[in-house]
Every structure is written in C-alpha cells, then in structure tokens.
Amino acid sequence: MAVKRDKNNNVNMIVPASSGYENLETVVLQAHTDMVCEKNVGHPHDFSKDPIQLVYETIGGVRFVSASGTTLGADNGIGVAYALAAACGGIKHPPLELLLTTDEEEGLTGAQNLSPDFVSGRYLLNLDSETEGTIIIGCAGGVSVSLKKSFDPYFIDEKHAQPFSFYTIQISGLMGGHSGTDINKPRASANVIMAKMLETITGKIEDPELEFRLIDISGGSVHNAIAREAACTFMTDLPAGIIERCVSDFQSAVPSGLSYDEPDLKITLTKNSFRETVQRYEMPEKKNQVPVFTTKNTGRIIALLGSLPHGVFAMSDKIPDLVLASGNFAVVRSEFSANDDENSGNVKGKIKITYNLRSGNEAKLKEKTKDLMDIGKKYDFHASVFSSYKPWEPNLSAPLLKMCKNAYKETFHKEPAVSAIHAGLECGAFVRIYPGMQMVSLGPDIIDAHSPDEMLDLDSTARVWTFLKAILEKFDVQKV
Template sequence: MTETIRPDGWNESDFQMVLSIFEQISSIPRCSKNEEQIAAWLEKFGKDRGFETKRDHCNNVLISVPASAGMDNLPAVILQAHTDMVCEKESGTNHNFTADPLKLQYFKEEGISWLTAENTTLGADNGIGMAYMLAAAASDSIAHPPLKLLFTTDEEIGLTGAQGMDSDFVSGEYMINLDSEEEGTIIVGCAGGTQICFKHLVDVENAYDSDDSDDIGGSSSIDSAADSVVDLVVASDDDSVPAKPYTIVVSGLLGGHSGTDIHIGRGNANLILIQFFKRLTERYTQNVIKLIKIKGGTAANTIPRRAELSFVTDIPADSLRAEVADYVMLISSVPSFNDPNVSVEVADADLSNIKKSGLKSFSAKNTGRILNFLIAIPNGVFEMSASIPDLVLTSGNLAIIKTRSNAEYFKGAEKEAESSDLDIYTEKSKRELEIIYSLRSGNELRLKEKIKEMMALSEKHHFNFEITHTYSPWEPDFNSEFLKNCAEIYRKTFGNDVRISAIHAGLECGVFHRQFPSMKMISIGPDITAAHTPGEKLNLDAAEKVWIYLKEILKSFGEMPQSDGNVTE
C-alpha cells in the first residue's frame, strides 16, 4: 500500500497490521464525551488476548502487556494515546458521528501515500497512536519491555480523562506519548491551556421597535466602556427604506487546530464576522442595526470555519452587498491572511413564516454593547517563544459564539436541538449570549496573567466569567538522558538527526508530568495535516516511519541506562 524507502533487508509488512487496526478503530464512534463504545472495544481487545485490562470511571483503559523474551526485568514503558476525536464535517454532509463509521479513502499525491475520510475529520489525531499501541501488543515478533498501554478520554476538550485519572491507575518509569503530528521530531514540551466561557442574559425586544432605552442585561448601572458604544447605532428618521432582516454568513475557511495552526494565517470565521458587523455600525451611524442572533464555531480547540448572524437594518440591500465585496477584498489583501477561499455573503433572512410583530432582537444599544465586547476579546498569537524558533508561546482563540433563547437558558439544556437555533421569535424577554474562548501558553505564569486579563475584561463589560477546563504546560528539559538516547536511536535508524522541539498545543504529558514529576517522557507521531477539520489527512509514509522508530526504541530499552538524573519537564 505504501512505498516507504527503507534499508535493504528490512521487512516492515507488519505496518499493514497498524492500518488494519486503525480501520477497525475508525468504524467505532468516538467523539469527545462519546467514548463508551471505543472503551468497551479496547477492554475486549485486551481481555481476549489474556492481558490484564482495566477501565476507570472516566473510561480510561489500561492494558498491561508482558515483556517479550529476555526483557522481563526491564522497567515498564507506558505507551499513551487518547481515544476521542474532533468530529467536524463538511456543510451538507449527512454523516452521523454517533452511529456511522468513518469512510476512509486511500490516495496518492505527488508520490506520497495518504489516508483521509470522506467529508469528515479522519481521527488520525489520535487514532493512529492507538493503532501503534495495539499492533505492538498483538505482535509476536516485536521486542519490547513490559508495556502499559494507556488510552485516555476527552483529550480534545480539556484533557479531562487524564486529569480525572486516579494516581494509582498506572505506573511506569518511562512514557512515550503518540499524539504528535510531525515525523522526524521529538516533542519534549507543550502548551498549557484554559477554556473560558463568557455568558450574559440580555434583554430582547420587538425587532422593529424604535425604543432604545434599555440597558444590557437589565442592569441600571453601565460602565463607561459600554456607554461609549451607545451612539454607534441609532434609529433612522428616514422611513423611505423599511427595516428588514438579513443574514451574514462567513464560510469557505480552512480552519485548523487552534494551537498548531494559530500562527499560519488561517481566518477565524467568528472574528471576520464581528469585524464586518462593526464596520457596518461605523459606516452607517444613522441607520438601524439590531442583532437577532449569532452562531459561529463548533469546538473550543478548533479555529472556526463558519459563522453567521441575523440582524435587522434599514441599510439598503445594494449597500450591504457593496460593503461585503469591499470587505472581502480588504481582508484578502492582508499579506499574512492565508485563507484564499474565504466567502462573506449577505442575504435576506428566511423569516417568511414569522409575523413582523413576533420577531425579537437585541436593542440597538445592546447590539452595540455586545459588539463592543466581542471586538475587545483578543484573538491570535500574543507572544512567540524566546528560546525555541518559530514556536508560539501564548495565544487565544475566539472559538464559539452563540445565542440561546430565554427558555433554553432556564431549562439548563446541555445539548441544544437543531431547531432551537431558529427560536428567534420567542415571546420571552431575554436571550443568552455565550462565548467559548481558549487560551494557550507554554509558560504557566503567562497563562495565569492572560486568565486575569480575560477576567478583568469580562467584569468591565458585565459578562459572567467561568473557567470550564484548564491544564498545565509541559515545559521542556533538553538535557534528559532518555531524550538523548531516543535522538541517537533515530540517527542510527534513519541516518539523519531528529528535530527536538515543543508544540503550542496541549498534550497529556503536561498532566502526567504534574502527577508523576520523575517520569521520563517524549512525544512522537507521524505527519497529520489539517487536524480538527474535514480536510484532515495522514501521511502513510511518515506513519510507517514512526512505526519503525517506535519499534527500535522499544527494542533498545535493554541497552538504555536505567537511571536518569534529569526530570523531564
């Protein structure tokens, strides 16, 4: 299937076993928070082969594999990957992530073998890591010390499986994390992260009312920052153009991983949308502009690819279309912008079944205040690493924006029905605005400083602030003997030096280092492009190379020093 060039005499046909196992994994639904089926399958895999296997309250699974002949007395090595995947699909695709298997597609491009999925994320992040581990356990020919195969849950939404794991669930002197995405690189550090939720319950009114005397959230005291935007939008005295509802849609973006892709110029659909909306308010200060609803982004760790909002305005439709055309030209001309297929469209809102008197919106004042807060939320790269070239140190991602009706808010529904987004004509007097924002930093002090800044911003604009997930960075130690040994194995195996670096993404190594500070860790993995998007694909030639490398590391444990005076950070 693949055409990896390897030294004479090597027979790496067992890579087919890795792919076969990956195909089985891909047939099992495993979105974050929906990992019961994959945990049960893993448990059965271990028990069917007579391995000691256990599962905890978080659905983390541990399979203990005895050493191969002659390596029984070596310390146990933990191989670790996460079971969940980011579930993204192309617009209009009918794939049901809770029931349908992924549709895998093998193809070649410029002589390289690739694997992808039809119109959905592939889940190579981190399904290929799981496949490596299970193939090593199932093989009778691979030399290895005692193995602890650790499969963790909910990595993609905050590393909560690793964080919820009891400290006595697993033990070992060494850990090889298999969740990296660049062959030829050993990762020895990662970013920590925090997921923040901003919320506010805001008054709504008849969309065509001219009364604009209310305050955001019904508060009687509004800070000066909020007051400064009150005059952005005022009722028009010109009745020649009646106010109408419109929808703006931003689409066509590549998206990507909010850590590893945050610095390469990918457009953020939420940011593009609110910046265009602000542009309208600044250019049409004498017109009615009132927000009805907004929805953008699907996951906290993904750069949003699509966003839309509906609003009422008396700006002529031709003017709106001209503004859109100018705006697309403007953002496309920015040299750092790397999203050539960006689309911004404005169209009549499809509200034909709603009586004019029933359409609800935020007032003009509250529209301005909401917009002012959204614009103030920082997005993108804040700081680059001073010690590692081209590595982002600290960043933020405006991941999800959505409005919910008052009825949904008080029901406390955790999962909205698809139809709930159409509840824009409710008779209730309030609507909730919710914003999910992710912060990352490779330095714990910087992360804490940014959290404080976001807290101050929310207080300034009278939004509720909640930290929903947080995890620590794994700060690099480049002097670890385990790292040096693994680097030498790569050089001997492939004839060239391995790159040693850190990544601006969360790895469970950060959690495990906090729990087990003396454990020696590295992270490796194959080339995965466009992770967290429907364009995700796995380089099979790189994947086979990582498989070869992993086996060489396992085989050489008998020759490694068994004491490492350095603590891997």
Template sequence: MQSLSSLSPQPLWRWFETICSIPHPSKHEIALRNHIESWAKQKGLTTQIDNVGNLIISKAATAGMENRKGVILQAHLDMVPQKNADTDHDFTRDPIQARIDGDWVTATGTTLGADNGIGMASALAVLEADDLQHGPLEVLLTIDEEAGMTGAFGLEGGVLSGEILINTDSEEEGEVYMGCAGGVDAALTVATPREAAPADLHSFDIALTGLKGGHSGCDIHLGRGNANKLLARFLFGHADELELRLSSINGGTLRNAITREAWMSVQLPATKVDLLEQRISQYRAILQNELAATEPGLALTLQASDKAGQVFDAAAQAKLIALMHAAPNGVIRMSDEFDGVVETSLNMGVVTTGDDHVEILCLIRSTIDSGRSMVENMLKALGQLAGAELVLSGAYPGWKPDASSPIMTVVRETYQGKFGTLPNIMVIHAGLECGLFKKPYPNLDMVSIGPTIRFPHSPDEKVEIATVDKYWQLLTEVLKAIPAK
C-alpha cells in the first residue's frame, strides 16, 4: 500500500500520517498533544499548554521578516469518531487506517480525521520547515472542538500575541471563509415510565442503517436521510394500527453528525406480526424510492428478538412518537444575504433511551441570532405540547463577516496571483472557532481556508489530494505576503 508520505507536499502528508497513527477523538486528544509538544521542544520551539488544555507553539520570524504582523495558525486537535456498524475499531486505542483511493485519501470503515487533521498537519509542517518565509508565528491547537468547542471557549486573553489568525478548518478549496454560523445544543427529555410487557406480545428489533450521514453543517442541505427521523415517521404512521409497544429507541452518537443508523425494539400481538412485516416492506420501498439518489445504501430490517420485560407507558409512548415526528430537522431557512448558504438548520443527532426517559439531542445552527432563537422556541413549544423538558447549552456565537478584513484581501490577491482566478469569498454554515476567539481577542483579523474534504463526520470522509497541494501553496504564499506591522 502506497504511503501517504509519498504524496506532495511531503512534510504535510508525513505529519498527517503521524496524526492518524495516534488516537485523538474528542475528549481523548492528550496523547497526540503530548507527542506534538515533545517534538516542538526537541526542535527548540517555545511551547505552552494553557489553562484549558490548548497547545500553543511559537516560532520566530525568518530572517528579514521580523517586522511583519504576527500570524496565528489555528487548528483543532480532535476528530469525529464515526464508524460503520461492521467495522471493529476503538477510536481511543486504534490508529486510523488511512489509504490512497485514486485522487483521494480516505479511511477504512471510519472517519478519516482530515477534519481538522490536514489543517493541523499543515501548521506543524510550517513549524518544521526551514525553507519557508514568514513573520512571527504562533500555532494554536485547540481541544475538543467537535464535542463542545471547549478549547475555544476556554482560551484566555493575553496568551496569544499575533494580530492575524488563519483558521485551517474549512473544507472546500477555492473558497475563502470570512464568517460562520453560531450554534447551540438542545436536549429534549421525554419521561417514559415503564410498565410490564403483556405476556402474549411478540418482540422484534427494527434497524435503519446504511445512510451516508455527514456533517450537520456542511452537508445539511444535501437531502440526506436522518435515521432518527425516519424511524419516527414509521412509528407515527403505523404504531397504532400495529398496536406496537416500544421497549427502546436509540440512534446516532453525535449532535453534529447526521444520524446514519437507528434502532428500536418493539412488541406487538401475534395477530399483527404479518402486518408488521408488510408495513416494513412497504416503508422500505417508499424510502428507497424517495431517497434513491441520496441514500443508495439504505437498509431497513426486521428481526425477531428476545422479549424485554417492560415497555413504555402507552400515553408517554404516543407523546414521544409525536414529538420526534413533529420536530423540525434539516434546513429551516436559506440565507438571503449569501447565495446558496444555509441560514438556519437543526439536526436531530442523538436519541437515547434511559431507565425512565428518552433524551433527544439536537444541534441548532444559524448565521443570525434571531434564526437560532426561532428554532429554540419551536422546540420549546413542541416540548410544552408533549410534556418534555428542554435544556439549551453550549451556545457559541457566529463569526460575523468583515468585508474590510485586511487578511481577506491578502488571501484573495495571493490566490489570484498564484492560480490565475479569484477565490469565492464565503460564509460557512458549519461552526468554526473564530467567533469564540473574538471575545478574548476582539481585534483579531481572521480568515479560514482549507482543502476539499467530502463527507466529514461520516465513514465516507475523504480529502482530495490535489487540493491539499493547492492549499499548501496558498498557505505558504500568504505567510510570505503578510504585511509589516
């Protein structure tokens, strides 16, 4: 198998290969952080771990560049851990099996971690290089971006000295980002008291699998199926006629990943078993027709199972099903200000059955605060109707576009000079850490760039090799073009 380090630019790909070899899912980044810190110290670079656990590495300007504005290259240390159901992989212990697949690099059965591993690798390759021109340089590697932006929330003023921040977490070469959506976690808790399952019921497991999933910001407009919502649709349409009693319902693992798989355990009278098989077959055909273009791998299966001793209270079950089916999901509104950009969305990312309740964890995103508030109130209203508790947490601000940004001008002109065409200046619906950096560092001039990454937050994640090279060329040329203080 061809090594990633054979690709160009070799320093970047060598670092990415190292990153893949050290497990670093969200909340488990310390081993990777320590490896990088040890390497930086051996190279004679100044390192610091701040109070929340972010790693900052400083490198002096190259000769003749000492008077340039200081630049902060920023990436996050963690990756999203998603795998296919038939893949045996422990993200806290096993390395990512990255491989070259034609024009792309992908992983075997898991997320690749190109989000944001390629950006991190580029920053480390700049630190390593002795033949690049740049002014005073800091590299900021934050923790826990994907599961709560803990590192960005905890970044304190006075730690960084640079005037310009280049975020490396964008995912489309040829696009330069000057703003992003804000977001908030929304947890709906539905009380589901249990009662003894009637003795004459038959038990089945229903699974909806094989969906593509993806990033709940970058991919939310693509019309992909959400397994949680699709199971809720079946239940709302057929639970009463089948006299179904739920024992459990679970789906998804991350609020910021479109749910690829969901399962439920049900019980029903023997007289309804044949009808259940018919309805499952009919619903499978409906979904395969509706989602033929977007979800060719969709699978809906029914399997007899061991009988659970308890089922949800009937009234609570009806409220849960109605809430899950009625809850908004996907694109709520497109932006009027930025063509083709999602303004407001919601992703029903995780459904979990507890001892006496079901929790529904969603992520609301919006480029405007009023849009986020609107969806918060939609969920609040549905919660009131269903007797569910809504808790909002982890709110983070959007990054407001600055049309007069000097670094945006430098990047645009550098791109045009290097590649002969102007890049698209964009706002991204995904959440970047830039908005949070503005609180401790209100005067930071920021921009976000990156290579082309497809299907992040899913096992189909891949990064286009040629665009990594173009991204590297742009990054190094921009560093050379940073103006004097």
C-alpha cells in the first residue's frame, strides 16, 4: 500500500487489487476525517483532549450507538471505517484509492483544495450519506456568509444605572440538527426565536423616553447546525411586567410567523443586579462600568437579526420532498474589545453573524446570496463569502449508478431508492476538480447528525457494509 498526503492533510491510500481484479477500473472510497463538535450546555467535555464517551442501547429492537452529551462523529467516522475495512478486511475488490479529506464540516475546504492529480480513479463512492437503502446522486451547493459590524459603545456606571434593570434571557432545549437534512423539519432556531422576541419586546416601547440597550447576545455554534441555544443580556427601563409577559408568551405558544414542534423548549428570564453585570462584562479600560450598545445601534442590530430569513425557500419540482433552497441563521456573537490599535485606548462593540445558504440550483444559490448581501448592506453590515461550493447535479444514466443499483437488488432482492439531498457532500467539489468522474454516495442510518442527539443505527451499518462489499466484489462498469 502506498500513501500520500497533501499540504491540506488530505490523505490518499493506494491499495492494490485482489487477485483476478487487477484489470478493473480503480474505485475511490472517499470519506472525511473531521466532525461537528457540539455538546449540551454545561457539559464538561473538552473536544481538544477528551475521548467521546460511547453509549450503546437498543430501541424498538434496533441497536444504536450514541455519545454521552456530545456529537458522536459517525458523520463521517463510519465512512472512514468502511474505507479502511474494505482495504484490510479480506474482501475481493478492484484497485482502490482511499481518499480521506479534511475540514468537510468547515466548508469542504480539504476537498476543494485537492489537486487534479491527487487521485487517479474516476469512479468514486462517497461514504457520507445518512440514509440506508438510498443511493444519493446529487447534493446542494452551499455558501457561508459572514456579516460583521463595529459600533462605538456606551459605558454606564452604577450611579447612572439606577433607573435601569438588567436582564438575561436564555433559550435552550431545542433539538437543533443538520442545517441541510433537518431544515425542512418543524425545528426551531434559537437565534430566530431570540430575534423575534427582542423585536416583540422593543415593539412595546411607546414612550420615546424609555430605553432598551443590548449588552451581549450569542447563539448557535457552527455554520452547518441549526442553533439550539441562545442568550441575550440587556438593560432597560421598560416595566418588568412587559418583559415577563413577552417571555411567557414565547414559552407557552408558537409566536406569530413561527412554526415549530419543540416540546423541550425552555426560555428563562433572569434579573441581574448592576454588580453582577459588571462582574461579567467589566473591561480593564473601564473599571466599574458596563459596556452597552447605544439605543440607536441596539435598534439597528435587532432590525437586522429580525430580517434574516431562516428555513426552506423553495422545494424541488423534480424530486419529491427535496428542498431546493434554504437558509440557516447559524451563529450570532457580540463582543466588546479594545481597538486593534492598542495605543488608541478605544473600545469597540462588534456583532458577528454566520449564515449558511444551500441550493441544488446554482442560479438560485447566487440569487439568495445576493439577497443576503443586500440585507447586510441595508443595515450597514459588512458582508463577505468565506466558503462556497457548487451543487452536484444528478446523472440518472451513469453506468456507476446502474451497477450499484444492480448490486443492491441482487443482495437485498429489492430496488434501492435513488435521490439527491439538501446537504453538502464533497462530490460538489469533485465535479469541478475531476470533470467526468462518476460518483454515488451511500451510508447507514444516522439520526440527528450535528447535534448531541446523534445516533448511529448499528444494524443498518452492518447492512451497508454488506452492500459495499457487493459493489466492490462485482465491480465492472464495462458490463453494465
């Protein structure tokens, strides 16, 4: 076996063919080596050093493995395991290339930076799907957009804080999930709920003398997961009853314009003292003072957050139940920090937003990207694309697809489903780098990927291994 690695730490293991298979076409088995690192609030797990704690259980007669309080990493650790097992498991196979890519979850950057000569095979099995019995032949393209803006802050001391109350709202208990495959499910985004709640609270301000100022807001953790938690701290002289009723309304009922099924949604309102707030947010440059966004800038920030679309934009007219285009309001973070010029002594308040767009149609992806850029421009936020990849459009007549369908039918005595997914697969990068390469994607049942509820169906995993072995043992695209 020969092994090579490129500057992005992508690895290609070249495995000689089994006896009698030497003259067949090379098959590329491809998976990515990274995972989404999500954990429940308050869980002490440190992804940089702690091992994943596995949990085995049987539910309804089906065996599952999950992780205790964190994502499992079956996406895409199981794909890596399949590839290694194919090379070392004593099965019959043609020449293999095991392509293990990096940083898929950060925007497919490992795959996108492959050189055209890194692999030689032109038939690729992507092992990153999450539904057994379905052969995937297409995926959405994606664009990740950053929205940023700096604001001049206002500092308030204890004397001037007397008329105001300080509050923190926390949203938790949401299911979250994959921003592609779960975006059409009735799941809520904590960021969207928080934005709508702040809009509702500030909409109650009828007296222009009353104030509402943001101190801190945060929600979500990664660009490709639906936000499960969010928190916001603010100061106001609005009557406490208004804020309490608003929070109660959002907790007990689906707010106007939102639709979701989240039985464990929890919204907590905490009143803080000035001293507690100072302890959390005091800066070395301004002792015994709390940095806040001005009333005007608070209004601009809340207006932007409320303007960001989230969810399904359009459904496919070619494949039933397939999302064509969607958007995920993924992450929002505020911070107060010293100016980049350390000698200036200035402090800036900053808002940073990460937004993820997906579409199976390139023109629609460009249209929605422009719409998002226009929203940023409207509120004077700097918008920039930091990751993008093209859609992988289906080819129903590809010989590789026909061969895989035949192998499935011969193995399980039934037809497989053939579909596309509204998630990003590295095949979207490969179509640009390796034009003409035939590809399919397959994998076992993975539930709630990109969330701490992630579960891998072990019985499904075994059946997909049987399917993969059948493909390799009968691989001959010249005969289909």
